[in-house]
Each structure stands twice: as structure tokens, then as C-alpha cells.
Amino acid sequence: MTHATRLRSLNGAKLDPRAIRRDFPIFERNPGLVFLDSGASAQKPAAVIDGVADFYRSDYANVHRGVYRLSARSTELYEEAREKVRRFLNAADAREIVFVRNATEGINLVANSWGATFLGPGDEILVTVMEHHANIVPWQLLRDRIGVKLVVAPIDATGGLDMARFQALLSPRTKLVAVTHIANVTGAVLPVESIVRLAHAQGAKVLLDGCQAAPRLPVDLQALGCDFYVFSGHKTYAPTGIGVLYAKKAILDTMPPWQGGGDMILEVTFEKTVFQEPPHRFEAGTPDISGAIGLGIALDYLESLGREAVLEHEEALTGYGVDLLSRLPGVNLVGAGQRRLAILSFSLDGIHPHDVATILDQHKVAVRAGHHCAQPFLEVLGLGATTRASLGIYNDERDIDALAEAIKAAQKMFKR
């Protein structure tokens, strides 16, 4: 029995992208849209859009403040969303889930609170060359503040993480390994289990950027054992403005607040403030209540499809796309090592990605062109920019076919 059929038999159901598409109003309002940019931000199902509107209509009030029933209900829904995130990640405790604006803010929180408190000159932070700017710049800012060293692990010839070099760069000086779970430029799935094991053996903490992984892979943080995990709601079919930082409770308990304000305090006098316990210690001010509730609904939606079914679907479609694009003359697919999921970055001989994207747009194919917020990685790849198609649960083979046809049209236009 193959891996795929085993998963299907375990899960029972196979994903039906056509039915799923009917759950997303954007496709009804934009007939013919071939949306291949979920890696930048995913579309929203009606359940999320309506759920957020319903919340404002029926249950809205500020959280953690009012004694009146409406506020209690709002608080309950907000905290229920936190529990949904806990379940989604299989974290041990809902108090390990901090609501932030997005993954970027989650990483900045770790850098400013944990990093600035527990790291010092000479300590090393190990990242990979594949990182998004969000997992580079916060560490550079920390470096400039406190003198930590940023160490960068390279890729191998196939485009995967060079594990031998990665291991060689790990040392007792390494205090944090901050790596992506799935590379946003190439779709390379990193061997995070091995990374966590190797890092912990050296006493380093591990932060995983789950932006591209959370919407696609079942994530079991108790099994994985990483110390920090971040993802953005808007890439996970939820509204913009909400994201998640997971941190192990034992670590979160030691971390000082990074922003001060309401909701994160127990008692304030002008002399002294007593802070809340985590996670509220890290959620200063009125949070994105409706965003959190929308995120909870989006995660419910993904669970209802079956996380294994989502993975199986995107794996199959990724394979279809790799087969098709790599057979097209003049198309150069950027390598992703041993395992790739949901992202196809490519260049076309003699045609700049920006021109490709404009021509594809004319065929209603929405893709991203540019450096994908990973300029250092593009530099290493020797490319100024690529065109990137990224998949979501509503995509099927016809979308990949439309991409291929649009690519051929671009090539025809530029053939002279």
C-alpha cells in the first residue's frame, strides 16, 4: 500500500477541490480566476467571512473586561479560539498559545523578549539560507542590540537544506535554531524532526516558522518538541491581522513582557506593575478578537476537510505540477531537495518573472513574481526574482494546466 492510499484509507475522504471552491465566495465573484498565490495569502471560506460578521452582529464586546454577559460571551469565544489553536497544533496547554498579528510579530516577540533576556555576546543563532525576511531581520536587529551572532546554514545542490553543513554549524555556542518548516520560495519541506533533535542535543532552543506548513501539514508540536512555533492566520484561510506564537510553557513563564498596556497586567500603581501570567502577559491592549474567532473557524474548516486529506491533496497536486512544468521546454523549476510541498518557483529562459506575471494575469492566473521576501536566498540561487505558483485546498489539476498554457503563451509572445 502506498503512502497516499494508506492515508486515504485512514482518513476515508478525499478532498474535492470543486466542492471546496464553492465554499469560497471569491471564486464566484471572479469567474475564471486561477488563484495560485495562497503562499502569499489564502482566500477565505464563507464560514470564516460569515462567522466574523455573525460575531460582530451577535456577540461582540471587549474581552477580559466587562462583567456583563455579552463581554463574558466574547471572552469565552476568544479563549475558545485559543483552545482551537492548541488542538490544531496539538500543543499541551492552551496557555502556550499567544495571539499576535502574524508570524512576523511572533518572531519579533521571541527576539525581543526571550532573545534580549537570555542571549548575549558570542551566542549564536543558526538560521538557514532559505529564510523569509521575517526570520532574518528580527535576529539582525537583536544582533545589533546585544551582539549575538547570526549563522547561516546553506542548501545542497538539490535545493534542500545541507544537513551535514547544518550539523557542523551547530555547537554549544548555538542558543537558538530558527528555521522555516517549509521554505516559502521553493516549497522545500525541512527535516524538522532531525533539526529539533540535533539542536536540542547541543542545548539550543528551536523556533520553527510554520507559515507555509500550518495550512498544509498536520502539525503535532508535542511530538515535534520544538520550543517556539509561529504561523499567520491569513495564510491558513483566516482573516488578516491574526497570527499565533506557540512557546513551551516552561519557557513562556520565564519571558518578560515586550509590550506594555492593558490586559497584560494584574495590578498597576505608578510605582510598580504586576504582570499577568502567559499568554495574556504578551497580549497588551485590546486584541484582534474577531480575527482570533475567524482563525478558530478557519481551523475548524481545515479539520472538517481532514488534515491528512489536505496534505494528500496538496502532495498529489504538487507532484502533478512538478511533472508538468519540468516537461515544458524553457521552464526552470527551482529545486526543493528531497521533499517539496505546494510551492513551484520557476524561471523562464529569456523572460523576466515580472513580465511572466503580467502575461499570466492576463490569463487570469494569479501568481507571485519577485523575491518573495527572501532576497538573500534568491541571491544564493543566482536569481534576482522568480515566478512562484503556490497551492491551496481549492486548486486542482485544471489550475496547473491553465498555468502551463499561460506559460506557453508568454513564451510565444517573447519568441522572436
Place this chain on the structure above:
Amino acid sequence: MDLRDLYQDIILDHGQHPRNFRAQAQPSHFAHGHNPLCGDRVTIFVTLDGERIGDVSFQGRGCAISQASASLMTEILRGKTLAEAETLFKGFHAKVTGNDAPATPEALGDDMDRLEPLTGVKAYPARVKCATLAWHAFEAALKNGAIGATVKTE
């Protein structure tokens, strides 16, 4: 709008076979232009001969629009006075951003006509900066002289 209005033959030709694509060892003025959004880069080299542009050339990489625009610009600007160059940039900028272009002096009419194919970008707002990058770099070069400068389109 038909894509052929954007990717006219003249654009594709200049994009793929850019003219005056070379560095100058000792330009009197130069500047780098960078569009961080898409990674397009051009470096414009200018050698002034009094009030006239004696030589202008460029190097860079980027989309067909940005490279064709730089190529066309170098062909048109050579031999022009600085005042004429400024007039051309103003007219071109207005056209590609969809604004009312000032009346073109008759002497520069042919040159404005040659830039016409690039004005297709006004239907593609995300691409306007591709067309203007070289011109912004040229402007920055004149301001900063032989020290060089970097201009970003954002």
C-alpha cells in the same frame, strides 16, 4: 486591453537586445536605480559635454519593460541638452502615469513618439515603475555627479 499593446515589438526588441548596454570607465555622472519590489536594477552612466549629454549608457537586469525603457532612453538622450532631457522626462512621466502631458516642443516631437510604445504600462499600475526606473536613475545621476547615487522607486 490587449497584451500586445504592452509588449509591442519595439519593447521586446529593446528588452532582448538593449542598446548602449555598457559601463563607462569615467562617467561625469552615474547612479544606480533599484526597484525593491521586483528586483529590477539599472545603473545609468552619463558623460556631459558642457550642457549637452555627450554619452549615456546603462547596465542592469530586470523585466523587458525596465530594460527596454533604459535602452530607448539612452538612444534618445544622447546629444540632448539637459533642459531637453528634463522636458522629455516630464512628458514621458505624465504619459505613463496617465496624467495630462505638457505640450511637447516641436523639436522633441519625434523623440516623444519613440517613447510612445512604453506608455502601454499605464494600463498596468504595478508596471509603471518598471518604465520610469531608468529615468529616475538618470535624474539622480545628474544631481549627484561622479559620486554616484542610488535611487529607489518606492
